[in-house]
Amino acid sequence: MDKTYDPHAIEQHWYQTWEERGYFAPKDEGDGAYCIMIPPPNVTGRLHMGHAFQDTIMDALTRFHRMKGERTLWQAGSDHAGIATQMVVERLINAEGETRHDYGREKFIDRIWDWKEHSGNTITRQLRRMGSSLDWEHERFTMDEGLSDAVKEVFVRLYEEGLIYRGKRLVNWDPVLHTAVSDLEVLSGEENGHMWHMRYPLSNGQGHLIVATTRPETLLGDCAVAVNPSDERYKHMIGELLELPLTGRRIPIIADEEHVDPEFGTGCVKITPAHDFNDYAVWQRHRDEKIISEEPHGGLINIFTVDAAIRDNEEDEDNLIPTAYIGMDRYVARKQIVTDLKAQGLLEKIDDHKLMVPRGDRSDAVIEPFLTDQWYVKVAPLAKPAIEAVENGDIKFVPDNWKNTYFEWMRNIQDWCISRQIWWGHRIPAWYDDAGNVYVGRSEEDVRKQHNLADDYPLRQDEDVLDTWFSSALWPFSTLGWPEDTDRVKTFYPTSVLVTGFDIIFFWVARMIMMGIKFMDDVPFKEVYVHGLVRDSHGDKMSKSKGNVLDPIDLIDGIELEPLVEKRTSGMMQPQLAKKIERVTRKDFPDGIPSFGTDAMRFTFAALASRGRDIKFDLGRVEGYRNFCNKLWNATRYVLMNTEGEDTGKGSSEVELSVADRWIITQLQSTISAVTQSIDNYRFDHAAQAIYEFTWNNYCDWYLELCKPVLTNDTSSDAAKRGTRRTLIQVLEALLRLTHPIMPFITEEIWQRVAPMTDAQGDTIMLQGYPVADQSLIDKNAVAEMEWTMQFILGIRKIKGEMNIAPGKPVPVLLANATEQDQTWLTSNRRYLDFLARTESVEVLPAGEAGPESATALVGEMKVLIPLAGLIDKNAEIKRLEKEIGKLQGEVERIGKKLSNPNFVDKAPAAVVQKEKDKMEVARKALEDLQAQAEKIQAI
Incomplete structure (x- = not known):
């Protein structure tokens, strides 16, 4: 072995070997099946710390169950990421002076596929750097032919059952991207704004009501003003009409107890159902009331274009939009409306006000609630069995408290808008004729055949594509070959566990559960392990704006500080943020971040992975576990130097096990039990700690030292030396298998050197059996004896340290209060005491004798005395x-x-x-x- 552990010298070699030899694919046979579905990363994505943490956990579970002999599948794949991918390619062609409309839909889609082939999937290459043992041979993509067929099949079946419908509803609208977006794609943050207090005159001339709003431009779409029916100030006005300023329309005063808090503001709330989700809910409760239904368009008035400008009156005959504002951008219209209100004496006051502003995560544009025709899934019938699956224990959340979050969302679920107004994605399988009739089918040919339509009958396909979450909701079974009844479906569905963050429990987890139960008649997974967020060492969320983002690949490869700013400003981050990262890095690592390697990073993630809690990621921990890798490497070099070419008791050779041998074998069984139980319970932090303690403290610091008196002493028998060599090598080999799921690279490299001296069969540690604790090998007496011996040695070392006595200086030792057991263990362990504690002599004092003035240590009730006279310069x-x-x-x-x-x-x-x-x-x-x-x- 090389003298120095160099992760880069081994990692790429072993990963290529594993993948080329097909070790990641499930075995044809095994004791049961175990399957994890990777949360499909976006094809545009790059590995971040959250991915690295999550993928470490999934890979550790996969390797653990693979070594246990189960047919194990970690399904690989990626998501087409509709909006994100379209934006990436649009920017490319915009830089060339063209738009996607210049290309046309078909050519633009071809350009995206070309981009994916040559520039996409960066994250899958990075996953390989993390050692992820995914089944790449069967990698899936949400837009590949098989998954696209599954999407169409689900859409058609749900439509035929009346669970998919098309309707005009309120959605999150991105006025830059011109599409509806999901709640997950809306980022709300507090911003400075204003609260405008406006006067709405009563039509009877008897005064006015004061209405406050943060969006005065939306008054053009008001259909009512709501008050609380118990509010004494206004209850007598309910049913009266108001003059809606600037519009020439009259709107009613309505009563709504649910939405209006009489203690908040003026107690009067303007209702604009086409541009506010809460107002839309009020409108739904009151739309059948005559006073509302007689409003133009039933009170549901859209005032915006897709660009968030004030629309014209072409779409209605009532001329609802005042001509003075038509064509204005929403914020220009806001300014003009406020000016006009003030001019008419209808502006009461303006207050500074902080408010939550929703922005699109891709465009950063302020999102508009917008009334459009969209496709929806009727979710309530799907949600009921999905709720019951968690209630009755078919699906278990880990930690258990996350089921409450799931229930809260699912029991208040709304119909799901599944259409998006973009080009990249699964085209909605619906066709229209010139009369506006809708035909849904798996293909145009299928539609014509099903409805007896001639080949020349004009049909046009819906322009919209499906929400990305629709295809990813099918991920647990579509990736296995459904709707075909494949062997992979039969073997691996339902899957074993889903590893995910809490932020997508509703958007992805819940939808997979609903779709899995609906189309597979079974839950998609038996457990949902919800992990926390990766935060910086101070507990702050990692973000580019804070300059505390860490790149996992940088930590694996190392960072030189001088080119850091150049690297960080190459499109990823602004220069000032790059400099902030440089300052943070330089503070902890003045000479730059060293190459920690993948195993050190993975062990850090495991050690920090307490169930469900956010983790504080500290570079110092990675450095510490890099030292742990060095410790294991150097220990192996020592073991090999003492065992290679020697008789290690392999086969039937006679061996004699020392008390130290029996002790370390016992400690190994306890560690195996602790690690196995911890991984089974998703306590990777406990598993990592048990491995660390055993490796560093028991095996390296103690057992390797305890071996030396046996191996170097000429009086030791051949059987004793064989026993120690066999224990050295067998315990190390078992330790490597125990550690492999968390640190795959270094354990494979070392195992290849160690395995030939054991009875291990096979070409890779990956396919070896995971260690199983053998209760028959537990020797409690050996543990008690070695605990006594180690306390004895530590006591003498402590005294030497306190008294400034050189560690290697032999010292005379007196024992007071020594029992018969103490004297027995003293006799049997003198070689360890003399070698490790450097005892010059050991004398047992007669009962009751205190001895001379000495430094004292306790081993149980026995006193270990080192007389100070003559040992030190007083x-x-x-x-x-x-x-x-x-x-x-x-x-x-x-x-x-x-x-x-x-x-x-x-x-x-x-x-x-x-x-x-x-x-x-x-x-x-x-x-x-x-x-x-x-x-x-x-x-x-």
């Missing part, structure tokens, strides 16, 4: 201690003054004050310990 040690005591006294005095200063205690943040109190406690304790040592040495 005067020099007292002088050293006095110097240290003086420093600590100064520190205690300095902190004491700070904590007694009211300006600091009262004004500093509580966390800062607590930190100083903690420092004071540590300093005081250290001072007491040093003073006790000084007194002890003075007494010699």
Whole structure:
């Protein structure tokens, strides 16, 4: 093995080997089936920390179950990401001086496919860098032929059952992209704005009502003003008419208890149902009332074009839109309307006001609630069995509390708008004739045949495409070959677990459950593991605006600080944000971020993955687990140096196991049990901690040292040496298999060196059996004996450290209060004590004898004494201690003054004050310990 662990020297080689040899594909046979569906990343996407965390968890589960002998599938694939992909390609052709309309639909779609082939799927290449053992051989894409057939099949069946319909409804409208967008694609943030208070005169001339709004331009579409029926100020006015300013229309005062809070504002709310979701709900409750239904268009008045400009009157005969505003952009119209209201004495006042503004996540345009004809799924009949599936335990959320979020959304679910006004996506399988009749079918040929339409009968296909979430809702079964009854469907549906973030429980998880139950008569997965967000080391959400974004590939490969700004400004981020990242990075790593490698990053994610909680990602943790990889590497080099070419007890050779051998074998069984149970319960943090503790503390720090007296001592028997060599190599091999799901690369590389000295069969650790704890190998007596021995050694090392005695200096040891058991263990473990604690001699004092002035450590009730006379230079040690005591006294005095200063205690943040109190406690304790040592040495 190379002297130094270099992740880049092994990672690419092993991943290529695994993929080329088909190790990621499910085996033809196995003990049961295990399947995870990857949340399909956008074809335009790049790997971010959330992806890296989530994919580490999924890959660890996949490798774990694969090694357990199950037929294991981690389904690969990506999403066509309708709006995002169309925007990417549109920008490309815009840079060439053309638009998609210049291209035409067909040619534009061809251009997108060309882009996907040559420039898309960056994220799938990055997933390979993360070691993700996805079944690439059967990778799917939501726009491939098979999944497209599944989409059409589902649409047609739902339509035929009356669960898909076309209707005029309110949607989130992006006036830049000219399409409806889902709630998930709307980002609402607080912005500064105004609240305009407007006077609506009563038609009877008896005064006016004051209505407040943040969007005065929408008054052009008002159909009513609502008040609370219990409000004494207005209850006598219900049913009266108001003069709608600037329009020449009259609108009624209506009563609505649900929407109007009499304590908020003036207690009067303008109702604009075509441009506000809450107002639309009010309109639905009152639209059949005569006073509303007699309004033009039944009170449902759209005032905008698709560009969010004031429309003209061509679409109605009532001339509802005042000509003065026609064609104005919404914000220009707002300014003019406010001016006109003021001129007519109808503007009461204007207040500064902070409000939540919805913006499209792609265009950053302010989203408009907009009335359009769209396709909808009638969701309530699908939601009922989906709710019951979680209620009766067919699907389990982990952590369990997320089911409450699921229920809250599902029990208040609204019909789902599934149409989008873009070109890239699954074209809606609906055709229209010149009379406006709608025909739905799997193809135009199917429609003509089904409805006996001649080949020359004019039909045109719907221009819209389906919401991306519609195709991804079918992901758990469409990727397996449905609607065909394939072997993969039979084997892997329902899948085992879905690993996802909480933010898409409704948008994706719930819809998969509804569609899975509807079309497969079974749930799509048995468990939903909901993980937290990856935040920075301070707990802040990672965002480009904060400059705290980390790129997983950068952490794997390392970052040189000088070219960092250039890299970060190559289209990904603004220069000032790049410089902010540089400052953050330089603070923690002055010489740049080293190459941590994939395994260190994956182990960090696992170690931080407590169930359901957000994780604080600290580069220091990655550095620590890079050191852990080094530790494992160097331990292997030591093991190989002591076992290669030697008799390791393979086969039937006689072996003799020392107490240390039996102890480490016992510790291994306990660790295997802990890790297996932790992964089964999605406690990857506990699994990682158990592996770390066993590897670093038990195996490396203790067992490798305990082996040396056996292997280097000429008096050790051949059987004893064989037993230790066999234990060294077998425990290491099992540890590699135990760790492989989390750290696949380094474990494969080492296993290839270690496996030939064991009974392991096969070409890769990936397909080896996962370790199973053997209760028959647990030796509690060996554990008790080794605990005693280690406490003995640690006690002597602690005394040497406190008394400034060189670690390698042999020391005489006296034992007081030693029981018969203590003396037995002393005899059987002297070689460990002499070698690791450097004991010069060990003498058991007679019962009741205290011994000379000594430094003392306790091992149970037994006292371990090291007489100080002759071991240390009394005067020099007292002088050293006095110097240290003086420093600590100064520190205690300095902190004491700070904590007694009211300006600091009262004004500093509580966390800062607590930190100083903690420092004071540590300093005081250290001072007491040093003073006790000084007194002890003075007494010699």
